[in-house]
Amino acid sequence: MKILLRVLKWTGGVLLVLVGGFVALVYARHDRTFDAPYPEITASTDSAVIARGEYLVNGPAHCTGCHTDNANEAAYMRGEEVPMHGGYDFVLPLGHVYSRNITNHPQYGVGRLSDAEIARTLRYGVGSDGRAIFDFMPFYMLSDADLQAVISYLRTVPPDDHQPPDHTFGFMGKAVKAFLIKPMGPLDKERPKYxxxxxxxxxxxxxxxxxxxxxxxxxxxxxxxxxxxxxxxxxxxxxxxxxxxxxxxxxxxxxxxxxxxxxxxxxxxxxxxxxxxxxxxxxxxxxxxxxxxxxxxxxxxxxxxxxxxxxxxxxxxxxxxxx
Ligand code: HEC
Ligand code: HEC
Incomplete structure (x- = not known):
């Protein structure tokens, strides 16, 4: 009996250490950062390039529906123009992920990011803070010309001062982030120029x-x-x-x-x-x-x-x- 108790105590102790270690690891790793190169892409002020970007963002690449907030969902579905000021609440098993403000606002939008930072986010899935971006945007293989067009157009979108909420994650969400979420944009593939x-x-x-x-x-x-x-x-x-x-x-x-x-x-x-x-x-x-x-x-x-x-x-x- 005594031996059994001792064994239980011992295994319990090991378990506690293991669980404690896991929790500590999750907290240490959930905000881990990644490396990816900064594409050599700069916004253009050429009207044809901006027009191409406008077409991609509002058409085929469909940035607008995700990058507005829930209150604009009905208007978006009716085909009305909606502000790309972010805040759409994606409810995932991990927690709440909110789309970001991609108007050119200098504090809340992409105005605070360089062209290369936006390009890296879209091409490799590594955010400006080095975080792995959640895989909502599989634009990893966009050509250089189209990536430039998208960024050139975003630079012309009037700043909107809406501040989307920060993402929130429960412990399981943090654990998944710590161990499973990685940038999805392949590093080794060559992108077409045009x-x-x-x-x-x-x-x-x-x-x-x-x-x-x-x-x-x-x-x-x-x-x-x-x-x-x-x-x-x-x-x-x-x-x-x-x-x-x-x-x-x-x-x-x-x-x-x-x-x-x-x-x-x-x-x-x-x-x-x-x-x-x-x-x-x-x-x-x-x-x-x-x-x-x-x-x-x-x-x-x-x-x-x-x-x-x-x-x-x-x-x-x-x-x-x-x-
Ligand atoms: C974000 C997810 C999503 C994307 C991206 C998407 N689809 Fe769909 N598609 C759906 C869903 C869900 C349905 C069924 C419901 C509906 O018709 O809206 C559907 C339905 C369809 C239908 C049948 C519509 C009908 O009324 O018979 C066609 C055709 C189609 N998709 C083609 C495409 C093509 C081509 C593309 C790319 C240009 C595409 N889809 C991109 C989710 C998607
Ligand atoms: C299916 C929904 C969806 C679509 C489509 C989408 N986005 Fe996003 N976007 C998101 C979400 C969600 C985030 C936040 C992800 C995160 O922080 O991990 C995000 C983040 C971003 C960021 C990072 C902003 C920052 O402040 O760091 C940029 C830039 C961006 N999106 C641009 C675009 C552009 C440009 C397009 C169209 C070419 C687009 N997105 C299409 C959902 C989407």
């Missing part, structure tokens, strides 16, 4: 994978790590929408039986994009995508037709309505 906008499959591939993130939502992902776990573009079941709704994203591959667009022509596709959102809580940024140029839609359509067909039934698009 990808020519035209109607080719190559440009469609660039738009769908590196700018508009079609693959990120239309491919099954692991909910914790974000890793791709299903065939590309073949749909994702159970993606979270707004207000507790869940969606199945349809299979976009040209599979004759289960492909969502198997019976569509380019005109059907184009009309669907011009129409805007069909579901109030859909996470797909239809409002921004309604601004796609006809050429860009042609390129994406051409690219999607070249995908290997995958037979995968994904079920109704609105999978489960929230409470």
């Amino acid at each position: 990808v020519r906008p035209d109607t080719t499959v190559e440009y469609g591939a660039y738009l769908a994978n590196s700018v508009a993130n079609c693959d990120g939502c239309h491919t099954a992902r692991d909910l914790v790590t974000g890793a791709y776990v299903g065939p590309r573009f073949a749909g994702w079941q159970g993606m979270e929408g707004m207000r507790g709704d869940y969606y199945n994203t349809p299979n976009l591959t040209p599979d004759p039986t289960t492909g969502h667009m198997a019976e569509w022509t380019f005109e059907t596709f184009q009309k669907r994009f011009r129409a805007g959102p069909a579901y109030e809580t859909s996470p797909m940024p239809w409002v921004n995508f309604a601004r796609f140029s006809d050429e860009d839609l042609k390129a994406i359509w051409a690219y999607l037709q070249t995908l290997p067909p995958v037979t995968k039934e994904t079920g109704p698009m609105l999978a489960k309505a929230g409470s």
